[in-house]
Amino acid sequence: MSAPLPPPAGAxxxxxxxxxRLIPVLPFIAVxxxxxxxALFAPWLAPQNPxxxxxxxxxxxxxxxxxGTAYLLGTDELxxxxxxxxxxxxxxxxxVATLSVVVSLVIGVALGMLAALFRxxxxxxxxxxxxxxxxxxxxxxxIITVAVLGPGLINVVLxxxxxxxxxxxxxxxxxxxxxxxxxxxxxxxxxGNSTPRLLWRHILPNIVGPITVVATLExxxxxxxxxxxxxxxLGVQPPMASWGSTLNVGRxxxxxxxxxxxxxxxxxxxxxxxxxxxxxYLRDRLDPTSKR
Amino acid sequence: MSVTAxxxxxxxxxxxxxxxxxxxxxxxxxxxxxxxxxxxTVALVGESGCGKSMTALAVMGLLPPAxxxxxxxxxxxxxxxxxxxxxxxxxxxxxxxxxxxxxxxSSLNPLMRVGAQIVEALLSHRRIDQQAAxxxxxxxxxxxxxxxPETRFRQYPFELSGGMCQRVMIxxxxxxxxxxxxxxxxxTALDVTIQAQILDLMxxxxxxxxxxxxxxxxxxxxxxxxxxxxxxxxxxxxxxTAPARAxxxxxxxxxxxxxxGTIPKxxxxxxxxLPTIEGVVPDMRELPVxxxxxxxxxxxxxxxxxxxxxLAAAPDDPAHESxxxxxxxxxxxA
Ligand SMILES: Nc1ncnc2c1ncn2[C@@H]1O[C@H](COP(=O)(O)OP(=O)(O)OP(=O)(O)O)[C@@H](O)[C@H]1O
Ligand code: SF4
Ligand SMILES: [Mg+2]
Numbered sequence: 001m002s003a004p005l006p007p008p009a010g011a012x013x014x015x016x017x018x019x020x021r022l023i024p025v026l027p028f029i030a031v032x033x034x035x036x037x038x039a040l041f042a043p044w045l046a047p048q049n050p051x052x053x054x055x056x057x058x059x060x061x062x063x064x065x066x067x068g069t070a071y072l073l074g075t076d077e078l079x080x081x082x083x084x085x086x087x088x089x090x091x092x093x094x095x096v097a098t099l100s101v102v103v104s105l106v107i108g109v110a111l112g113m114l115a116a117l118f119r120x121x122x123x124x125x126x127x128x129x130x131x132x133x134x135x136x137x138x139x140x141x142x143i144i145t146v147a148v149l150g151p152g153l154i155n156v157v158l159x160x161x162x163x164x165x166x167x168x169x170x171x172x173x174x175x176x177x178x179x180x181x182x183x184x185x186x187x188x189x190x191x192g193n194s195t196p197r198l199l200w201r202h203i204l205p206n207i208v209g210p211i212t213v214v215a216t217l218e219x220x221x222x223x224x225x226x227x228x229x230x231x232x233x234l235g236v237q238p239p240m241a242s243w244g245s246t247l248n249v250g251r252x253x254x255x256x257x258x259x260x261x262x263x264x265x266x267x268x269x270x271x272x273x274x275x276x277x278x279x280x281y282l283r284d285r286l287d288p289t290s291k292r
Numbered sequence: 293m294s295v296t297a298x299x300x301x302x303x304x305x306x307x308x309x310x311x312x313x314x315x316x317x318x319x320x321x322x323x324x325x326x327x328x329x330x331x332x333t334v335a336l337v338g339e340s341g342c343g344k345s346m347t348a349l350a351v352m353g354l355l356p357p358a359x360x361x362x363x364x365x366x367x368x369x370x371x372x373x374x375x376x377x378x379x380x381x382x383x384x385x386x387x388x389x390x391x392x393x394x395x396x397x398s399s400l401n402p403l404m405r406v407g408a409q410i411v412e413a414l415l416s417h418r419r420i421d422q423q424a425a426x427x428x429x430x431x432x433x434x435x436x437x438x439x440x441p442e443t444r445f446r447q448y449p450f451e452l453s454g455g456m457c458q459r460v461m462i463x464x465x466x467x468x469x470x471x472x473x474x475x476x477x478x479x480t481a482l483d484v485t486i487q488a489q490i491l492d493l494m495x496x497x498x499x500x501x502x503x504x505x506x507x508x509x510x511x512x513x514x515x516x517x518x519x520x521x522x523x524x525x526x527x528x529x530x531x532x533t534a535p536a537r538a539x540x541x542x543x544x545x546x547x548x549x550x551x552x553g554t555i556p557k558x559x560x561x562x563x564x565x566l567p568t569i570e571g572v573v574p575d576m577r578e579l580p581v582x583x584x585x586x587x588x589x590x591x592x593x594x595x596x597x598x599x600x601x602x603l604a605a606a607p608d609d610p611a612h613e614s615x616x617x618x619x620x621x622x623x624x625x626a
Pocket of ligand 2: 545546583584586589590591592593596601616617619
């Protein structure tokens with residue numbers, strides 16, 4: 001065991017070079033950042049109030065000008081500015097995805113690490129629940145939970161957090177399990193580190209890589225799930241703008257007003273695609289367990 | 293090092309009495325009694341699997357989940373730790389007692405700078421400010437013989453060689469000046485010249501601070517270099533214990549005698565192949581009746597196959613104990 005270990009992923013190296021695999025991902029990082037900025041600054045970026053209706057200006061095509069107001073992406077069935085609705089929709093998507101990823105990550109990582117550290121009954125309890133959750137189709141699980149809690153933005157976050165933590169728990173469990181027998185974790189114990197300190201200082205930093213990968217891929221899924229639930233009328237409620245609910249409305253008008261469905265659909269596609277490509281890149285980069 | 297320098301009434305920093313540990317019914321540690329006095333180096337020797345590491349881990353209170361202590365007492369600096377709660381043990385570890393082991397490179401956290409790891413060890417037991425801790429850590433890096441401590445302080449483990457990682461591990465273990473250091477085959481993974489340097493360093497540091505050193509090894513050459521006293525272990529039991537000089541002069545257990553025959557002859561091209569003792573280490577779940585060594589012992593007689601010999605002092609030397617019915621005849625083995 002005297003051969004020096006390869007430098008771990010995430011450690012700062014003496015010489016930093018741009019990773020060549022990063023270059024094709026850069027445009028998608030830009031797309032993601034663009035969505036993030038749009039979501040953050042929606043009130044300043046949206047040209048119109050996304051809720052104000054204009055019943056005389058309904059279903060106008062992109063670029064149409066109604067009484068001096070330009071509708072860049074056209075209007076919806078209630079005469080609301082589609083561009084503004086899509087911008088506010090980005091806000092809902094990003095907010096729901098971020099919150100649900102953060103909450104489920106915290107719950108999952110904590111439970112997974114505890115299960116691996118204490119083993120025994122705690123492990124059996126936690127990991128059985130994980131198995132059960134992971135064996136139910138996720139969107140079905142989400143729908144059932146919404147049926148119990150009721151729709152609405154906060155509830156969507158709750159539902160996603162409560163149903164998505166097992167994936168983090170499983171990864172955190174496996175990673176922690178392989179780390180607790182690593183000499184450096186044993187040594188940390190031998191010189192008197194307490195359990196919380198061991199988890200926080202010595203194990204957690206060494207599992208951030210794989211957890212980040214899961215979180216990124218989950219982020220894309222959460223965007224999709226929020227849109228799906230809203231599409232089904234189980235997510236955020238009108239008049240709040242969501243890409244999912246706008247898509248659902250647009251479905252009725254594909255023949256006459258194709259833009260209502262096209263633009264939120266396109267945004268959804270672009271956001272999820274970029275998140276997933278970033279996730280794939282991170283997996284190649286950070287997760288030593290997935291050599292593909 | 294003088295073994296008798298201190299008043300005999302002063303309790304040794306580490307005393308182990310009648311310690312027994314079993315794993316899945318196998319008595320991997322069976323009635324082990326062991327003292328390590330201040331400033332003393334005790335070598336615990338024996339073949340692979342005889343229970344050396346389990347003894348050490350029991351002392352640290354860090355046995356694997358499958359292992360259970362059956363009985364015995366362990367006293368660290370005068371307090372019985374066998375009945376102590378885990379949080380109390382946590383306070384002792386790293387402060388009063390520390391342990392280093394084989395894999396120096398992978399024993400350091402790959403994501404933490406070397407200096408931060410030493411500082412962490414210090415701050416988890418001492419209430420001092422960050423600056424003082426930093427200075428103490430840099431001084432410690434210097435004391436373990438690493439040149440340019442300020443630079444090393446800021447480096448990551450992968451930037452260091454194996455020998456240097458072992459020095460850092462020693463620095464971490466000794467930063468709080470523990471009364472006891474356990475070193476479980478600390479140099480096995482290193483090459484021969486580095487091995488000697490690390491052993492010299494350990495001797496120098498423990499001499500300086502009066503740290504009691506329990507050195508686990510299966511290399512009798514290391515024992516000859518380092519030990520004040522030796523405890524020889526076979527199949528979970530101590531079979532012979534004596535001051536190093538007395539033990540090398542005369543063995544009172546056949547196993548010890550055969551172990552001494554395994555010191556590699558350093559002639560010609562460095563190390564020759566390690567001669568080994570004939571026969572195999574017994575399966576701990578199916579131990580032989582009587583003396584556990586009898587299937588491999590050249591002196592074994594009928595009594596050995598029925599009765600286990602107790603650990604008894606030599607008639608002429610109370611410090612020299614062995615567990616053999618024919619202790620006086622061990623010299624006959626070629
Ligand atoms: N985690 C474990 N589970 C079950 N049995 C174990 C475990 N670890 C060690 N053992 C058994 O306990 C006995 C004592 O092992 P120990 O590690 O103390 O030996 P050792 O003297 O340190 O040997 P080595 O020189 O190889 O390090 C061995 O028979 C081994 O098979
Ligand atoms: S008691 Fe008998 S078998 Fe055991 S070591 Fe002594 S002579 Fe050998
Ligand atoms: Mg061992």
